[in-house]
Amino acid sequence: xxxxxxxxxxxxxxxxxxxxxxxxxxxxxxxxxxxxxxxxxxxxxxxxxxxxxxxxxxxxxxxxxxxxxxxxxxxxxxxxxxxxxxxxxxxxxxxxxxxxxxxxxxxxxxxxxxxxxxxxxxxxxxxxxxxxxxxxxxxxxxxxxxxxxxxxxxxxxxxxxxxxxxxxxxxxxxxxxxxxxxxxxxxxxxxxxxxxxxxxxxxxxxxxxxxxxxxxxxxxxxxxxxxxxxxxxxxxxxxxxxxxxxxxxxxxxxxxxxxxxxxxxxxxxxxxxxxxxxxxxxxxxxxxxxxxxxxxxxxxxxxxxxxxxxxxxxxxxxxxxxxxxxxxxxxxxxxxxxxxxxxxxxxxxxxxxxxxxxxxxxxxxxxxxxxxxxxxxxxxxxxxxxxxxxxxxxxxxxxxxxxxxxxxxxxxxxxxxxxxxxxxxxxxxxxxxxxxxxxxxxxxxxxxxxxxxxxxxxxxxxxxxxxxxxxxxxxxxxxxxxxxxxxxxxxxxxxxxxxxxxxxxxxxxxxxxxxxxxxxxxxxxxxxxxxxxxxxxxxxxxxxxxxxxxxxxxxxxxxxxxxxxxxxxxxxxxxxxxxxxxxxxxxxxxxxxxxxxxxxxxxxxxxxxxxxxxxxxxxxxx
Numbered sequence: 001x002x003x004x005x006x007x008x009x010x011x012x013x014x015x016x017x018x019x020x021x022x023x024x025x026x027x028x029x030x031x032x033x034x035x036x037x038x039x040x041x042x043x044x045x046x047x048x049x050x051x052x053x054x055x056x057x058x059x060x061x062x063x064x065x066x067x068x069x070x071x072x073x074x075x076x077x078x079x080x081x082x083x084x085x086x087x088x089x090x091x092x093x094x095x096x097x098x099x100x101x102x103x104x105x106x107x108x109x110x111x112x113x114x115x116x117x118x119x120x121x122x123x124x125x126x127x128x129x130x131x132x133x134x135x136x137x138x139x140x141x142x143x144x145x146x147x148x149x150x151x152x153x154x155x156x157x158x159x160x161x162x163x164x165x166x167x168x169x170x171x172x173x174x175x176x177x178x179x180x181x182x183x184x185x186x187x188x189x190x191x192x193x194x195x196x197x198x199x200x201x202x203x204x205x206x207x208x209x210x211x212x213x214x215x216x217x218x219x220x221x222x223x224x225x226x227x228x229x230x231x232x233x234x235x236x237x238x239x240x241x242x243x244x245x246x247x248x249x250x251x252x253x254x255x256x257x258x259x260x261x262x263x264x265x266x267x268x269x270x271x272x273x274x275x276x277x278x279x280x281x282x283x284x285x286x287x288x289x290x291x292x293x294x295x296x297x298x299x300x301x302x303x304x305x306x307x308x309x310x311x312x313x314x315x316x317x318x319x320x321x322x323x324x325x326x327x328x329x330x331x332x333x334x335x336x337x338x339x340x341x342x343x344x345x346x347x348x349x350x351x352x353x354x355x356x357x358x359x360x361x362x363x364x365x366x367x368x369x370x371x372x373x374x375x376x377x378x379x380x381x382x383x384x385x386x387x388x389x390x391x392x393x394x395x396x397x398x399x400x401x402x403x404x405x406x407x408x409x410x411x412x413x414x415x416x417x418x419x420x421x422x423x424x425x426x427x428x429x430x431x432x433x434x435x436x437x438x439x440x441x442x443x444x445x446x447x448x449x450x451x452x453x454x455x456x457x458x459x460x461x462x463x464x465x466x467x468x469x470x471x472x473x474x475x476x477x478x479x480x481x482x483x484x485x486x487x488x489x490x491x492x493x494x495x496x497x498x499x500x501x502x503x504x505x506x507x508x509x510x511x512x513x514x515x516x517x518x519x520x521x522x523x524x525x526x527x528x529x530x531x532x533x534x535x536x537x538x539x540x541x542x543x544x545x546x547x548x549x550x551x552x553x554x555x556x557x558x559x560x561x562x563x564x565x566x567x568x569x570x571x572x573x574x575x576x577x578x579x580x581x582x583x584x585x586x587x588x589x590x591x592x593x594x595x596x597x598x599x600x601x602x603x604x605x606x607x608x609x610x611x612x613x614x615x616x617x618x619x620x621x622x
Contacts, residue, residue: 135375
């Protein structure tokens with residue numbers, strides 16, 4: 001049986017009930033055609049989405065970038081059959097395209113990505129959609145001041161993720177009444193019952209504890225769902241969490257509430273029986289309400305930014321120069337900043353004082369820190385998120401997924417390497433360059449002086465993708481003048497001569513060690529070329545190759561980082577196997593301890609005297 005009809009002007013609940021059945025049927029059809037997918041997880045939430053799109057969501061599907069559009073994020077991204085079935089129902093895609101689900105070349109990938117213009121962010125790594133939605137809602141309430149509402153569909157398995165509770169905590173703290181989380185509590189996860197099953201009161205108590213307004217309903221009672229959405233929109237000052245008790249595989253008696261069907265497409269014979277039991281194939285069309293026409297809150301305007309400058313005699317930590325430069329960028333109205341309760345160390349507090357309306361304290365919640373940046377980038381802002389470099393590892397999956405989302409965010413990690421000193425190894429990021437280089441669409445910067453830092457921070461504002469800057473705790477001499485220029489993908493030759501015998505390559509603190517080593521080598525009548533590899537990704541292969549040719553392939557690479565994946569790897573990737581290199585790679589090879597910066601760099605073998613020794617051995621052919 002196949003039915004085609006348009007939604008009535010005022011969509012009644014019977015239509016929404018029938019639409020829910022259509023969404024179930026189409027979720028089965030597309031996943032069976034693909035031979036994979038998650039139809040049962042889609043079937044449990046079908047009524048929740050049917051009522052939402054038919055009666056509450058305000059969205060112009062022909063204008064996905066309309067600033068007044070609501071946002072709908074599937075935090076349970078594995079329910080993509082439901083999402084794509086919804087797109088068919090609203091007329092955004094055809095039935096033919098629906099059946100290309102998960103096929104090579106299709107826009108309808110296994111989990112939703114921004115390959116589709118209606119998808120804000122990639123989801124599928126559980127626990128991420130809600131935190132990002134919090135960032136979107138924060139932008140809507142505090143920056144845009146536009147009437148759109150943010151809706152998020154979550155699964156109950158992901159409620160075991162700490163990031164979900166970081167999100168609800170910040171949603172409650174910031175009073176995000178423009179946010180509604182819809183929790184699909186279908187009891188069954190991948191390998192059996194979820195942590196709390198159908199213990200709805202346990203979920204209710206937790207939600208209340210985080211400052212949010214819970215509504216417990218039967219997720220298949222369309223009248224109750226309708227009432228819950230209405231209450232959510234009239235919420236007074238709090239985010240709403242709808243806790244919907246649902247049945248996995250709802251609508252097909254052979255698999256309803258039965259374990260073992262997670263992530264399994266129905267074989268064709270079962271799919272045929274299921275579709276028949278659900279009332280057959282339908283082609284109901286929904287006219288989602290459109291928002292009132294709006295103008296973008298974000299206005300990208302050309303602004304003359306006056307960056308801070310520093311004198312050659314100044315000793316300024318690059319983290320301080322970051323804070324100074326960020327304040328200068330505050331002249332650009334779409335630049336926003338957030339920090340993880342260390343802003344007095346990262347120096348993001350300078351921006352917070354100058355532009356309190358555009359600074360967001362996320363406290364010690366690094367997953368939410370990155371998610372907030374991603375959410376604000378969805379709304380067109382240019383976010384700068386800062387914390388200690390080591391703590392971005394807590395949010396690495398969020399950074400990885402931001403790359404898949406094609407988000408534009410800027411991350412700044414301070415206090416990296418053994419150079420930080422007495423705090424010890426728990427605070428020493430020694431993996432960050434490798435981790436950030438591995439991210440899709442990433443740029444990795446590591447400045448060594450304040451003038452360079454300020455210029456690079458300015459470049460970060462205009463660079464797309466995931467841009468990471470590593471800053472240094474200690475204050476070191478200013479190397480560059482205010483008129484020196486830098487570029488993404490560049491390097492600076494700090495010293496060179498026609499008589500250069502060896503090339504010393506550093507970045508950040510190790511550049512200063514390379515300069516000191518070059519001074520010592522000069523006293524021994526050994527000329528050394530010194531390269532500042534401030535752009536670790538992309539790397540300046542041309543400058544590196546020219547230096548290698550000039551110094552007969554003798555390179556000493558020095559980094560305050562573990563040997564794997566950092567500066568050394570970036571340099572060597574610029575060369576081929578037949579380039580005749582003779583390389584000494586100085587890096588932190590053991591587990592550091594506490595001590596003074598000079599003691600720790602010396603113990604790690606990356607101080608000036610170790611660089612001199614390594615260069616001397618290379619020249620001796622050892």
